[in-house]
Amino acid sequence: MEAINDLLNKKITIGVTGLSRSGKTVFIGALAQALVCSDAWGQKRGLGPLAQFGPIERSQFRAARIRDDVHAHLPQFPFRKVRDSLASKKSSWPEPTEGISRLVLDLDYWAQGWFKRLRTVRIELIDYPGEWLVDLPMLDQKYAEWSEKTLALAKSEIREPWSSDYFQLLNELSPDQKFDEEITIRLADKWTDYLQCAAAFGLSRNQPGRLLRPDSLRNSPVLRLAPLPAEFIESGLGKGMANRFEEYKKKVIRPFFKDHFSNLDRQIVMLDILRVLQQGKPVFDELVEIFREILPIFNYGKKSIFSWIAGTKITRLLFAATKADHVTRGDRTNLEQMVQRMLALVDDRNLLRSQTENYGVMSLASVRATEDRMTIDHPKREILYGHPADQDQAGQWDPGGLPLDMPPDWSSVFFQFLKFEPQAMPEAISQGYPAINLGKALDFLIGDDLK
Ligand SMILES: Nc1nc2c(ncn2[C@@H]2O[C@H](COP(=O)(O)OP(=O)(O)OP(=O)(O)O)[C@@H](O)[C@H]2O)c(=O)[nH]1
Numbered sequence: 001m002e003a004i005n006d007l008l009n010k011k012i013t014i015g016v017t018g019l020s021r022s023g024k025t026v027f028i029g030a031l032a033q034a035l036v037c038s039d040a041w042g043q044k045r046g047l048g049p050l051a052q053f054g055p056i057e058r059s060q061f062r063a064a065r066i067r068d069d070v071h072a073h074l075p076q077f078p079f080r081k082v083r084d085s086l087a088s089k090k091s092s093w094p095e096p097t098e099g100i101s102r103l104v105l106d107l108d109y110w111a112q113g114w115f116k117r118l119r120t121v122r123i124e125l126i127d128y129p130g131e132w133l134v135d136l137p138m139l140d141q142k143y144a145e146w147s148e149k150t151l152a153l154a155k156s157e158i159r160e161p162w163s164s165d166y167f168q169l170l171n172e173l174s175p176d177q178k179f180d181e182e183i184t185i186r187l188a189d190k191w192t193d194y195l196q197c198a199a200a201f202g203l204s205r206n207q208p209g210r211l212l213r214p215d216s217l218r219n220s221p222v223l224r225l226a227p228l229p230a231e232f233i234e235s236g237l238g239k240g241m242a243n244r245f246e247e248y249k250k251k252v253i254r255p256f257f258k259d260h261f262s263n264l265d266r267q268i269v270m271l272d273i274l275r276v277l278q279q280g281k282p283v284f285d286e287l288v289e290i291f292r293e294i295l296p297i298f299n300y301g302k303k304s305i306f307s308w309i310a311g312t313k314i315t316r317l318l319f320a321a322t323k324a325d326h327v328t329r330g331d332r333t334n335l336e337q338m339v340q341r342m343l344a345l346v347d348d349r350n351l352l353r354s355q356t357e358n359y360g361v362m363s364l365a366s367v368r369a370t371e372d373r374m375t376i377d378h379p380k381r382e383i384l385y386g387h388p389a390d391q392d393q394a395g396q397w398d399p400g401g402l403p404l405d406m407p408p409d410w411s412s413v414f415f416q417f418l419k420f421e422p423q424a425m426p427e428a429i430s431q432g433y434p435a436i437n438l439g440k441a442l443d444f445l446i447g448d449d450l451k
């Protein structure tokens, strides 16, 4: 009977992406825990981690179940590990994850109508690295052109300290170098080291993205790829690398968009805009640039210049400004507006804004690590109470205010990004974690499907 129901039930695939450390794992872990524990909040409307999720507010939601048996042959999102680290006595943030993983949940709800009917919607949450999306512009380029652009970027003031070893290695090679796997391995390794440093600083234009997040392709020859200067392009090495570049497009980038991205029905993009602000102008500028390059892919496959790749099915696209518990309450609306304005800056062809029903921006804290407080002294100010990772204990902190201009006036930005430890959450195992806008985000993504 379950097998028949499985066939009949509606299925929604939700992509969860964002650059490394943007909050994908915490989001999926917190959302699944909140759904599984939703009965704890059944009688308390407007409260709990899923407040503002329509089906709960309307008392239509019944229960959620994790389905370990569906896609049992594919890597599963480490739900239990994430829960155990956050909900243990001494809670801690979950470990970084790599590559793609999924979590399937069945959501039971009472459908509206003349008589009460119990229905099920299956959601599949897919965690995949935003670094893979960054490869999209490579599809339109030839190896020589890509090399030229990528090396110019590597020489920029901010990136140059990390790329100098790579240029040093190039200096040791002759422009008529033969193709040799030993050399491609050394080049790709050095290029990867450089990309890792740039990514750790928060820079986002890191290609090829799979070198940072290889997942199942780790150690495969197709990833022995790095850019070469113009004088190498006609050499054996240059021709071999150009072939590898085409192979990378054919075997890595295209299959990702065709077989995976094209199957997503909804998409949430996690944006750690606070960290970007903290890191300053070069990091902000790169984020804007990369968004400009990849945004057309989200144009729901209609008039997208990339619709030939797959034609995406994505009908709802949410940009979430994560870690919203790092700013004071009054600044959370500013946080959303910052992302709105950044997207407006990028979306000059109005691809997104012409479809406002289907696209949204929200500030989000999937697991809230701070509390909102006011100072005792006059004039009273909003501040945060929490435990920064580099302090012995919890206390009150003023993170400063968010800039209101877009692009920000960098000379007057005063915002301090403190990394907070999660609070001890003994009730989380049965009630989920405290959150900001988690239910609202879920409502935007699937609220209308549970009516
Ligand atoms: N205060 C707070 N911190 C958060 C929140 N979400 C994520 N973080 C912080 O951001 C870090 C990264 O979060 P993850 O969810 O692991 O990020 P990710 O996108 O899965 O990162 P990768 O697995 O490296 O790709 C966490 O270890 C926390 O320090 C949140 O809602 N509130």
Ligand SMILES: [Mg+2]
Binding pocket: 024, 025, 026, 095, 096, 097, 098
């Ligand atoms: Mg992760």
